[in-house]
Structures are given as C-alpha cells and as structure tokens.
Amino acid sequence: MNRLNALPTLQIDPSRKISFIYRNKQYYGVEGDTVATALYSNGIRIFARSLKYHRPRGIYSLDGECSNTCMEVDGIPNVRCENTLLKDGMIVKEQNVVGSLENDRMSFIDKIDWMMPAGFYYSTMHKPAKIWPIAMKQIRKVAGLGVLSPEFKMTGKYDEIFPTADVCVIGGGPAGMSAALEASDKGLRVILLESRSVLGGFFEYRSHEYKEGQSYHDRAKELSAQVEGAEKIRVFTNASMIGTYNNNLVTGFQIGGKNDSFDERYMEIRAISVIVATGCIERPLLFENNERPGIMQMGCALRMAHTYGLVPGDTAVFSIGHDLGIETAICLHDLGVKIACVADIRKSGQASKLVAQLTERNIPFLTGWVATKAHGKKHIKKVTLATLEGRQPTNYDCDLLVASAGLTPLTSGITVAKGTVKYDGHTGCFLPDKMPAKMYAAGRIMGFDDALSIESSGRLAGCRAALDCEACSTTELSDAKNQLDGLPDPAAGCKLVIAPVEGRKSFICFDEDTTIKNINQAIEKGFDVPELIKRFTSAGTGPGQGGIPGHNLPLYVAKYQGMSDVSIRSTNVRPPVIPTLIATYAGSNHSMFKRTPMDEMQRNDGGIFRNIGVWQRARYFSSDLSCKNEIENVRSNVGILDGSTLGKFRIFGPDAVKALERVFVSDISKIKEGRIKYSAMCNDDGCVIDDGVLIKQGENDYYFTTSTGRAGSTIEWIRYHTRYDDWDFHMVNLTDSMGVINLSGPNARKVLEKIVDIDMSNTAFGFSEYKEFQLDSTIPVRCMRLGFVGELSYELHVPSSYMKTVWLMLGEAGKEYNIQNFGVEAQNVLRMEKCHIILGQESEQRTNLLDVGLGFLWNRNKTEAKTVGAVALRQAENDQTRLKLVAFKMENKGRAPRDGALIVDKKVRGYICTARDSFTLKEGVGMALVEGDLSKNGTRLEIYEDECGDDRIYGEVVPMPLYDPKGIRMKM
Amino acid sequence: MALTITCPICGKRNGYEFRFGGEEKGPRPVEKDLTPQSWCDYVHMNNCVAGVQEEWWFHKDGCGSWFSIYRDTTTNYEVEKMEVANNEQA
C-alpha cells in the first residue's frame, strides 16, 4: 500500500525499509512504524480474535487502550502491536485463533453468546461440585489470549533508573510542555515523561490552524524545540507512567530505541511536585458491532494518515461527538478519502469554522444523528445511521467508520495517587477534584478544549509547582491565574451514553467481550455499583486497563438506574496503569559479591568458589567434593584457610563495656588482656543469633568478631539495643579492612615460628590466648589461638593490604611441611567432628542458647546490664519441650544422612543439621536438633530422607564432641 | 516504596535507605518483676495504630543512626512532632 509521503506531520521515513516475519512470511514496514501500522500497510485488517466470542478485531485507538492488536511478538504473547515500535527481524504471530485470523474456526461462539450471560462461570460451573475439575480443564483450553511457550526465555537488556527532580511532568503535550518550560524558566530541574516517541501530544499530528499562519503541528514543534533547548528539562520519550504515589513518587518505564543501552527500563522518579498533563483519550461510541475492523476512533484515523501516511479507508462515514471528528473528516477528505457523511451526535456547539469547511467540500453533515449498527462480517461494509431517538434509520456504504462519543480525561495519574475525580455535567467528563499534596493537573485533563487555555493551564500548573519549590512569587502565580481566567472555559461535551439500540452486540469492553446486555444482566442480578459490576462482568479488567470502558461503564450504569449526574461514580484504576513486562520490573541481574584479599591467589591454587551470603568463598580445592585430602592434611599436618569474611569490629569509649554486656550473654568486664573470650548474642526471645570472640585491646577498647552472615547488621543491632541509653561508645566495622588467615594442624606452630620472632611455645602462647606482634618489623598481626577445627590453630588478623604478603610468607615457611589450602567445606566437616556449631546450620530461628548447649556462656547475674535475651532464657530454662542439639553416629557404619533429613517416629521429632561420612572417625556422624526426650545418649534416631519411601536409616545419640573429647589436640 | 523518611542527620531521604525498627515502646523494662506475659507483650505486642504513631527507623544506607519519627500509617506521610502534640491537646 502506498504511503502518503509529503505530509509535514509524518513520523515515518518511507525510504528506510524494515523487514519482519508475520505468519512465516517476510513483510516490510518502514522506520517509525509500529508493528500494527506495518501490518496495516501490508493489507492486514484483522489483528486479533476477541477473548470469548472470537470476533474479528482491528486497529481502533492506536494507543493500546484495548487488546484489539494484541499479538505474539518474538515469543512474547499479548503484545499490543499498535504501540510497539517495529524492529528489524521481529517475528509476529497471531494468537487465540483456531485456523487463521481471517478464518477462525472458533468464531461460531459469537452466535451462541446467549449461552454465556454475565457471571456465567460463577453461576453455572460449580453445581454439582464434581463438575468443576472437568469444566476447569475445558475452560482453560479456550480461555485467555496468548500462550507462553514453556521453552520461552526472555532476552534483551532491562535496566532501572531512580532519577530525582524538582518537578516531574507527566505528559509531553502542549500543557505538559508549557508547564515544564514554566518550571525550568524559574530555575527548577524538570523531568518530562512522554509515552509516544515525540513530544506534542494532541497538537502534534494536527494540520489545522492553531493561529493565523501556524498549524497545531508547527506549534507543537515550536514548543518541543523550546523544551529540548531548555537545559534543566530532562525529556524521556517512549516513557509511560505506570503509577503515582504519595510523597510525589512517579513510576514508569521507558522503551529503548536503536541507540539506547537498554530495551526497556523501569523508572522511579522522586520529585518535589508533580504535574499530571496526560490529556484525554476517546470515549468509545456504543452501538451494535461497534468494534468491527474498519471502525476506529477520530484520533486513530487522523494519526493513521498524518503520522504513518496510511489512508485508513476509501469511503468513510463519521459518527462523532467532538470537533476533532469534523477536523478529521476534512483532513481525510483533502487526502482523497470519500466522506459519505458526517453525523454529529451534538445538535449544536460545533465550531462554525469547521462546519463551513465541511460545506465548502460538499460533505453531508447531520446533527443529532448517530451510528446504530455496523454491517459486514469481517470488515465494515455499511453502517446504519439514525436520529438519537432511533428514527429514520439510513444505511451508508463505507469501509471506514470513524466513531467516537467524544473525549474523556485520562485521570489515572491522579486517582492512583489517591486524588479524586468528579463527574462534571457541563463537559460530561470525570474531571480532577481533590488533588494529592503537591500534585497539579494541567491541560485537557481539566476539560479545557481551547488551545490557548490548554497552554495557559500548563503554565499555571508550572507556577504552582514552582511555588512548592520556593521558586515562584505569589504575584507570578496570580498573573498566571488571571491569564487563564481570561481565556475560554471548558466547552460543553457530548453526553450521549449509548446509541438507541438494545445492546446485544454493543461492546462496552473489547478486552473481555463484555456487552451492554451483560451489564444489564449484572444490574438485574442486583449489582448496583460500577466497581462491582466491573468485577462481575470483568469489564475493564483486560490489558487495556479500563481504557475503553472506563468512562462508559459508570455512565451507562447511572443511566440504567436513572441516577442524577452527581451520583455517578467512576471505577478504580490501579497500577500498573499500562501493562508492564515483569522483566522490566526485575531490571538487570547484577552479580554483586564481595571478594576477599586472597581471592585471586586461591583461584590460582584451584579454589572452587561458591556464593556464600554477600561473599564469594573458596569452598573446595579439588574436584573431590568430600574434601578427603584437605581434611586429612589439617588433621595430620598443616592447612591454611582464608577466614577474611568473618565480621570484625572495634568498639571503644567509656560505655563500651556496657554496650557489649547488653548484647553479649557473657560477663564482658571479666575479660583479661591477652585472653580470648568466646561468647554469643541472642535476640529478645533468647534465640541465639551470633557467636564470636572478644579481646580486650586496652582500657574500654575491645576487638570482636561475628559470624560472616551477621557482619552487615552488627552495628545496627548494638545501636538498636542501646538506643535509649545515651551511652558514650563508638564502633568501627573492620570487616573489609582486616583479613583473617587460619593456620591449623599439628605442624602449625612449626610453620609460624619460622616467620615470627616471639616465643610461640605452648607455655608462652597457650590455647585461648591472644598476642600482637609484627612480621618483619612492619606488618601488625593480631594472633589468636583458637580451636574451631579441633587442632592446634592460629588465627592471624592482618590489615587487608598485607594479606597477600603474609599468605606468601606462610606458604614459603610451610613449604617443607607441604602446607595445603583448605576450603570452607573441609572446615565445615572438621568443626562438625569437633561438635563446634555454626549458627544457622546447628540452629534455626527458634533455637535458643540453651538448646545448642551454649548455656555455660550466659552470665545470669548481670541483670543490671539488661542483656538481650536474658529474660527469655530464664523463662525457657525448664522447658522440656524444646529441641536439643545432639551428636550422633550411624548404626552399623552406615552412610551419613543428607543435611536437613528428618528425625521421625510416628511424627517429625527433629532434623539433621550437618552430617558427613567422617574420614577421621571412619564412620557416618553428625549433629541433629531433636526433641528433648530423644537427646539422651544411646537413643536410636530414625531418619527419614526425601523420597526414601518406607526405607529408613538409623543413628544413635553419642556424647559430644565426636573428635578428641578431651581437647588435647587443640591445646598441644 | 513511596515512603520518605527524614533522618535527623541526613535529611529527607528515600524510604529504601532505611530499616523499620518497630513501634516506640519505651526503654527496656527492669528485669526483676517481669512475667513471661509482660515480657512477651513488651517484645512482640504492637498497637498497630491506624493513624499517627511514633516509630523507630535505622538509616542503613546512610549515616547508620537509629531515630524515631511520627508517621501516619494510613497515608505513609511523616508528621511533625509539633502537629502530634497539638492534636493530642485538642
């Protein structure tokens, strides 16, 4: 089909072809096309089959207000083709058809619509209840539009931005641009959102006269040039608002173009004030077969021609209720379309200039007439027009019917933020009523029809927003007000609710195939409020988000009930007001993990890394995931482990001890310099949340460690529990600035002695002691003798920047002993054999300090400290029903169960925390949390693993620890 | 998500930066006479006001301080302490 190519309003470049695939055939569109306009230019007129009745559907609004052009694009179902920009190589498919769009074998359903009244499923399929599962299967086969392939994988780049501004303007039409310019002229930072690809809104595609010698289109270009030239206005095109919230938060998403780094991006804009200038959409005209392909709205017909260069028909009839319809008729006539008749619903009120232009062109013009029925099976062939009372029905042949009851404000930007709208009898529209704080409406959304009033209301809103930002004087504001007051008020609107028809095939909601007859049925069943009727008939719940029925439904319900204007209630709109891809909300998947100073060296040594909390840690050092060599090396020789992920803190100040006594269960005041104190933290329920060691560095100065997982919230925790006390202490999180090397095994001392010049003998530096020294007279080291893995063990705390050096020094010194890396999994097994717990593995949310056998840490005499957890621990002390931590070994040298397996008898009695086939002990062992009566030594544990059926394995409770019960090895 | 919180140190910031710390319930009670019931009430029971309440927030992605604000739970707007006092008098 040939495009009009000499119009100044065109947004396409006919010289640049874009190829795409539709129904496995190659087609071409041009740059600037949407998928729908490209298909239209290739002669496609039926774009979809409707949800229930499989009626043919075509281009109607061009703005995605209904599902009429929903197709599958690149594997994504339900894409609204009319506002999806065509891209090279797109694969477009029809959906919800059996056969083809032209010949859908399901279209017979349209004839048996009488079988499916409103609320059909609700009221029929549940009696008797047995029917439902069968009925459901059948319904599922036919319900819904597109189908998502289970193999489908979302591709593309999704991003998110969180910009801030002084003023956020939603809508880049004349009012929005005027508002943005006003605010930026006053020095404010402005964000302007426009859902189409160009600024200009309602002016942009119109060639009629704005003022002497200037068209609306020229005026739009003039304004947008000013906006684009304004330094402080940040313009986002192809960016739809999807929600507005209090505190002036605006959410939206932007579709990326060829040169953007994203396909779509989610936006969350925070502004001091917000201007809603979203303008109007059209109110669909209700008559029989009002959604036949070939029927479209005024703006749609005009934009088809002016924006995309597509002549929307050969012979057109107009049934309209707004001057835009007359303007469209004149434009299409001048582009060569035969206009058979323009029937205006309004009996008076048309702009005389436009009427004169109709007369000049000999276009038949009727007032007080309306379309009552469209004819033609797959595309409109003729239309019946009649008076508003339904008299003198007359048929007109046509292949285009422009039908629209008029304009209706798009108020979702206001109502979603809990502003209200009110029915206005003069314009026949729901106009903004109570506005949320610091939010203002501007332009056509307020009912204005006059171009100058629209722009002026935008400038006024800009002033109001500027006043919120303290950038506008009251004089400037009242000047702007006076200027608007001198311009025309909103014009009277068309108030026809429905053509004089019975309504069996008059569709109030295209997405859900809801007819006027369905609405009648719902009202007769007793539903009286539009919001409930919407639920019962599902009118307005489809992809168009109420765009088509939003205005007509409340009007029709009020008319049916004979209500007065004031009591007309609109239905609610909820975010996202524009359908948004989940992928857009999800954004991109950033892999953000911390790496220790030893990361690179451990990778070079063959470390296999896993994401553990916020860190990446070396879990294994060979492909043997049982870590036999690593474990045996630590037990018999010496191993080196990177423990840098431990939480590390300094706390100091006059009240440091008080703060520590508040959160740690032990008596901190008794810690002696040079000694290490192991302790734990509980929450207010006595449940153990963390453990670590403390050392006293000086008077009122302590250094302590936390588990890896708690490092991020330790300062928050301590400050929370001391927030009333006004104590004088300070904390420093040293987790990232200090690294930790764990040197363990019977040969650990021999290795360390080689690089240290202090006495390392067991008498000079014993178990549970702490020393500070320097390596090479330079590197400060805090060294602790601990025994987490149950062997002679030194933990070296070293500034991160020295970590590599110390690691290399130890590697060099340990060469003669063949020192080896060990990873987190080997450590896990080693400490499990020793029955040293890891919180989160040997505990869950409900496990308290006593349950895991750490009650000895708790000093119960420091009630003045108000230790977190102490009250609850005292209360839980004699509770026999709690789970207890026990060690167990497997019967008959059986294999260890999986972590998390259940302890059962007739019911669940506990679970396995950690269990492994121990190379050291040569049998399957582990720890489990079991109910109190199962905790005695010698108790047989019946273990149930996932999918084991009737097979059980058995273990036996044994004393702790499993390895080296006297603790000789870590003290040697 | 639409929430903003005014940190006494950093000013009005996006709600994402903060962690909720519960209703204001006063300092930790003296341990001596606590019953399981009264302790549980202190730790777990909330007033769940539909209206203005005083509550704690932590500026986790900011200065790291705990502070309390007054917030209308029905609108998510912060309320000035002065306003609260005036309304209580009235």
Ligand SMILES: [Zn+2]
């Ligand atoms: Zn702060």
